[in-house]
Amino acid sequence: MKIGIIGIGLTDFRIHKEPFYNLAFEAAKKAVNDAGIDRGDIDSFVLGGYDNLGVGRTIANMYVAPAAGGYLRHEIRVADDAAFALPMACMRILAGLSDICIVVGFGTTSEIPLELVELQSLDPLFYRPTNLSIWAYYAIQKYAYSSKFGVDEERIAECVVRDRKNAKSNPYAFKREELKLDDVLNSEYSVYPLRKLETAANCDGAVALILAEGTIAKRLSDSVVWIKGFGWSNSNYYFEDFERLPATKFAAEMAMKKAKMDSIKAFENYEVMDLVSNHQLMILEALGLADWGKGYEIADSLNLNSSGGALSTNAYGTTGLFLLANAAIKLREGLFDSSLVHAMSGYARRSCVSLLGV
Amino acid sequence: MRRVAIVGVGQTKFRTRREDKTHPELAFEAVKKTLEHSGLNINDIEAVVYGSMDPFDGIYRPELWDSTSSGIFKPHMKISTGGTTGLTTALAAYEHVASGLFDVVLAIAVQRVGECADAQSVLNTAVDPIYERHSGVGAIHVASFQATRYMHEFKATEEDIAWVSVKDHKNALKNPYAHIKMDVTVEDVLKSPVICSPLKLLECCPRSDGAAAAIFASEEVAKKIRDNPAWILGEVTISDNYYIGDRPNLAVWDSLALAGRRLYRAVGIDDPKKDIDVAELYSAFSIQEILELEALGFAKPGEGKDYAKNGITFPDGDIPTNPSGGVLCTNPIGASGLIRIIEASLQVMGEASNQVENARVALAHAWGGTLQFHTLFMVSSSKKFGR
Numbered sequence: 001m002k003i004g005i006i007g008i009g010l011t012d013f014r015i016h017k018e019p020f021y022n023l024a025f026e027a028a029k030k031a032v033n034d035a036g037i038d039r040g041d042i043d044s045f046v047l048g049g050y051d052n053l054g055v056g057r058t059i060a061n062m063y064v065a066p067a068a069g070g071y072l073r074h075e076i077r078v079a080d081d082a083a084f085a086l087p088m089a090c091m092r093i094l095a096g097l098s099d100i101c102i103v104v105g106f107g108t109t110s111e112i113p114l115e116l117v118e119l120q121s122l123d124p125l126f127y128r129p130t131n132l133s134i135w136a137y138y139a140i141q142k143y144a145y146s147s148k149f150g151v152d153e154e155r156i157a158e159c160v161v162r163d164r165k166n167a168k169s170n171p172y173a174f175k176r177e178e179l180k181l182d183d184v185l186n187s188e189y190s191v192y193p194l195r196k197l198e199t200a201a202n203c204d205g206a207v208a209l210i211l212a213e214g215t216i217a218k219r220l221s222d223s224v225v226w227i228k229g230f231g232w233s234n235s236n237y238y239f240e241d242f243e244r245l246p247a248t249k250f251a252a253e254m255a256m257k258k259a260k261m262d263s264i265k266a267f268e269n270y271e272v273m274d275l276v277s278n279h280q281l282m283i284l285e286a287l288g289l290a291d292w293g294k295g296y297e298i299a300d301s302l303n304l305n306s307s308g309g310a311l312s313t314n315a316y317g318t319t320g321l322f323l324l325a326n327a328a329i330k331l332r333e334g335l336f337d338s339s340l341v342h343a344m345s346g347y348a349r350r351s352c353v354s355l356l357g358v
Numbered sequence: 359m360r361r362v363a364i365v366g367v368g369q370t371k372f373r374t375r376r377e378d379k380t381h382p383e384l385a386f387e388a389v390k391k392t393l394e395h396s397g398l399n400i401n402d403i404e405a406v407v408y409g410s411m412d413p414f415d416g417i418y419r420p421e422l423w424d425s426t427s428s429g430i431f432k433p434h435m436k437i438s439t440g441g442t443t444g445l446t447t448a449l450a451a452y453e454h455v456a457s458g459l460f461d462v463v464l465a466i467a468v469q470r471v472g473e474c475a476d477a478q479s480v481l482n483t484a485v486d487p488i489y490e491r492h493s494g495v496g497a498i499h500v501a502s503f504q505a506t507r508y509m510h511e512f513k514a515t516e517e518d519i520a521w522v523s524v525k526d527h528k529n530a531l532k533n534p535y536a537h538i539k540m541d542v543t544v545e546d547v548l549k550s551p552v553i554c555s556p557l558k559l560l561e562c563c564p565r566s567d568g569a570a571a572a573i574f575a576s577e578e579v580a581k582k583i584r585d586n587p588a589w590i591l592g593e594v595t596i597s598d599n600y601y602i603g604d605r606p607n608l609a610v611w612d613s614l615a616l617a618g619r620r621l622y623r624a625v626g627i628d629d630p631k632k633d634i635d636v637a638e639l640y641s642a643f644s645i646q647e648i649l650e651l652e653a654l655g656f657a658k659p660g661e662g663k664d665y666a667k668n669g670i671t672f673p674d675g676d677i678p679t680n681p682s683g684g685v686l687c688t689n690p691i692g693a694s695g696l697i698r699i700i701e702a703s704l705q706v707m708g709e710a711s712n713q714v715e716n717a718r719v720a721l722a723h724a725w726g727g728t729l730q731f732h733t734l735f736m737v738s739s740s741k742k743f744g745r
């Protein structure tokens with residue numbers, strides 16, 4: 001069975017004064033209009049995003065489900081980056097339980113103290129007392145990565161320059177000012193050796209995608225973006241392999257296997273969730289696109305993060321789905337024929353990889 | 359559609375505080391029992407679906423820490439939908455297998471309500487900060503609204519409602535995992551302190567620590583694992599509007615009735631009173647079982663109040679409900695829904711601690727939000743429904 005994306009809706013990604021459910025409404029309405037359907041045509045609502053500390057409200061789907069149009073319909077929420085909701089929606093369609101399903105992601109990073117929030121996800125006995133914030137952990141990763149593989153700071157900083165250059169032409173990206181290598185290298189440290197301009201640009205926004213079973217998708221749209229495969233995985237809770245991203249490796253392997261595809265290098269476009277600069281290279285390597293420590297050698301030869309990546313736009317809870325929606329837009333515009341979209345969460349110990357094509 | 363069955367279940371003991379174990383140790387206790395019940399080992403599990411309502415537990419995203427017990431280097435998905443979390447976790451696990459992508463999937467839900475000072479204060483943060491939160495409304499308050507309206511509309515008495523508590527508490531005495539174990543009379547219930555009028559202490563669920571797990575398997579695999587799997591006949595979720603004030607009538611749970619009709623249509627149930635042998639309903643407060651019985655077609659409007667009093671919902675009655683003792687006696691909030699389908703499965707497997715005679719078809723239910731969400735499952739000892 002084939003599954004296609006027939007509608008895409010995004011809000012602006014910036015610091016919003018509107019609450020997250022108003023953003024979800026805006027994105028869902030745009031996606032429904034884009035698909036040319038009525039909200040009553042949607043039989044299933046699969047939400048993705050955090051609640052509680054992650055968005056400032058308990059049971060966030062209480063707000064988002066009605067805002068997205070989920071009135072007296074099937075609804076479920078995957079409590080992770082919304083990219084992880086895509087497999088849930090696809091499985092429901094594959095099971096024959098849904099014909100038209102909406103996936104809605106929401107994130108309001110501006111409402112939460114992100115470092116403190118993520119810190120609470122560490123166990124209270126061993127890790128939390130160390131005050132190991134996500135940026136501190138990612139700084140350890142950068143240090144381990146650059147020292148293990150001998151990657152220069154310049155090569156890592158280039159990842160920021162690359163993303164920002166692409167973000168300039170993406171109307172949905174949050175940070176669109178181009179940066180030079182010196183700008184990055186001269187920016188102040190966030191947590192040594194990670195500089196502020198090397199960390200994700202936190203903002204707010206929402207994304208909605210309308211998915212349809214293949215036959216219906218073809219009837220409803222002339223520009224279907226097909227979901228060719230998806231995989232997701234976690235890795236060890238206890239930190240190990242600082243310089244590698246095992247969850248990303250496993251997620252990619254699952255996606256490729258389920259899609260019955262052989263070469264991860266066959267995609268024309270790659271969107272990767274680089275929450276910090278070094279992640280961009282580490283992800284390319286974990287995906288199998290380059291040998292360990294050699295990601296910088298191939299980065300410029302790829303169509304990489306044409307959206308601007310997470311370094312330009314990070315709405316905590318829906319960053320992965322933002323990247324996916326941007327990839328889908330580019331596919332629909334005919335710029336590429338295939339895309340691989342990567343997302344991760346939870347101190348980079350969970351990952352989801354989606355494969356798209358036309 | 360691909361057939362799916364539950365082939366193993368497990369629960370921890372539930373207490374106000376499980377200070378003897380950490381979060382992942384609770385998860386491990388449930389997973390270990392589930393694996394033992396199925397005869398599988400952790401390497402047989404292809405994917406994991408994890409459910410929890412984080413705000414109670416003193417840890418954000420506990421699925422990360424608990425993955426040390428539930429499985430690492432696997433597809434691992436977190437579900438959280440309020441009170442329905444446990445049953446939507448089961449639903450997600452079911453859809454993992456029904457999709458054809460996996461053959462063996464573990465659903466696990468873990469909750470430590472004892473970590474928070476007051477569950478109702480936490481639940482109050484789920485309601486609108488401008489219009490509703492100042493009223494202090496939480497789960498118990500909306501249940502008291504239901505009770506008040508129902509008593510007014512159908513001339514129910516406090517004694518009528520108290521009988522639900524008597525029945526659930528008697529049932530819990532036979533459940534080795536139940537949190538509250540007390541043999542109570544109607545007088546005991548009526549004399550217990552009023553918590554939120556007209557609901558009294560013995561009509562309100564406890565706050566429990568504990569975990570539950572279940573393994574979902576494809577037909578081919580299920581047949582190899584056990585002779586008596588619990589086959590999934592159908593599932594439904596429904597999401598209503600947000601504001602409690604927008605419910606048309608608090609004495610009638612119309613969104614649940616709609617969900618029930620959808621499930622019955624999908625399964626082929628004509629008469630739930632005859633076709634369903636036992637129901638595990640998410641009755642966190644005594645009044646809710648009465649509304650649920652009526653919404654789900656077990657009783658006509660206004661008749662549900664007489665069922666417990668007349669013995670109809672006792673294990674030897676015509677419509678046994680909550681033979682486990684229900685949520686009224688054990689409530690690890692985000693895991694309570696999963697316990698409902700675990701107990702329903704044990705009933706149709708013929709392995710329940712408080713076994714209903716000849717139970718072949720069982721219903722599991724959970725509600726969440728401020729009366730906003732419902733999830734329903736139907737399980738059976740047979741692959742297809744049919745008398």
